[in-house]
Amino acid sequence: MKQLVFLATLLTSTYAYSAITITQQNLIPEAAKSEVILKAEILGAAYENESDRKLNAGGLGIGLSYFYGFSENQAVGVYTTLENQKVKGTGGGTADSESTVKGMQDIRVLYKGNFEVGPTTLFVHAGFVLPPGDMKAKQTSATDTEMTATRGQKALIATVGLIEPVGSLELGALATYQKNAEGKLVLEDQSGSSVTYDTKKGDIFLASIYAELVGDLNLNFAANYERIQDMTYNTGTFQGQEKLIFTGGMRTSLNEVTELVGAAGVGMLLNKDHLDIKSYAQVELDLGIRISY
Known part of the structure; x- marks a missing residue:
């Protein structure tokens, strides 16, 4: 991490500071300042497979991040989400079921x-x-x-993006890749007996194009493509997904140190046929505050 920060500092020194464009995708605190973002999230999804089995998922999340600006236009920090979600299954000629996904997601x-x-x-x-x-x-x-909310795999993650101001619009694009290491999956039955498997793959790729309208209320609109690779364990597989997610976000100042931030999104599954799914719908909502001090 020290080498990464040092190289980034060298890169910064090759440019004269003037107008860095800021959108919701590249928010960072100012030099020698801290930033805390606290968000409440509502998650929902519903789908039906080819056997007429219906699954409905819904729940809440609390997102928390902290970043510190160690120089002009550069920062380091950490974020995670606490999740509590239920997935209910009905129909398809099998008994009704309920799965709970809760706990802390992976820390970045x-x-x-x-x-x-x-x-x-x-x-x-x-x-x-x-x-x-x-x-x-x-x-x-x-x-x-x-189930736990974590994927149980350490990973490297990197994002590169560009933003171009065009009048009152700020147009941007980004790409993110997450390369996963091997992890652990622990399966426990009703008696308390458990077995542990090594998990592999499950890499994540995200590409996004977006536009932000600048004003007293900044409005951000994005189209996102996400691909999650199959995750394998022993002879089993958690099948990967390809999604197209459309989001709308907003950011507005409440006072000198506080902003209101929020977003809403809807998603569709692109590889339904591969997963034997007839219909799929996804909705995400979040609202929070960003404090800089």
Whole structure:
């Protein structure tokens, strides 16, 4: 991490500071200042497979991040989310079921940097994904399961993006890749007996194009493509997904140190046929505050 920060500092010194463009995708605190973002999230999804089995997922999340600006336009920090979600299954000729997914999601430790390249802003995020523990699934009854929210895999993650101001619009694009190491999956039955497997793959790729309308209320609109690779364990597989997610976000100042931030999104599954799914819908909402001090 020290080498990463040092190299980023060298890169910054090759450009004269003037107008770095800021959007929701590359927010960072000012030099020698801290930033805390606290968000409440509502998650929901519903789908039906080819056997007429219906699954409905819904729950809440609390997102928390902290970043410190160690120089002009560069920062380091950490963020994670606490999740509590239920997935209910009905129909399809099998018994009704309920799964609970709860706990802390993976922790991300990141460097963030914004750099001026002529009128364009280049931004870079890079760091580590640290799981708070192994991925665990415990069978609590013949039909019900409790799962942890973490994927149980350490990973490297990097984002590169560009922003171009065009009048009152700020147009941008970014790409993110998460490379996972091997992790652990612990499966426990009703009697308390457990077996542990090594998990592999499950890498994540995200590409996004977006526009932000600048004003007293900044409005941000994005189209996002996400691909999650299959995660394998022993002879089993958690099948990967390809999604297209459309989001709308907003950011507005409440006072000198506080901003109101929020977003809403809807998603669709692109590889339904591969997963034997007839219909799929996803909704995400979040609202929070950003405090700089």
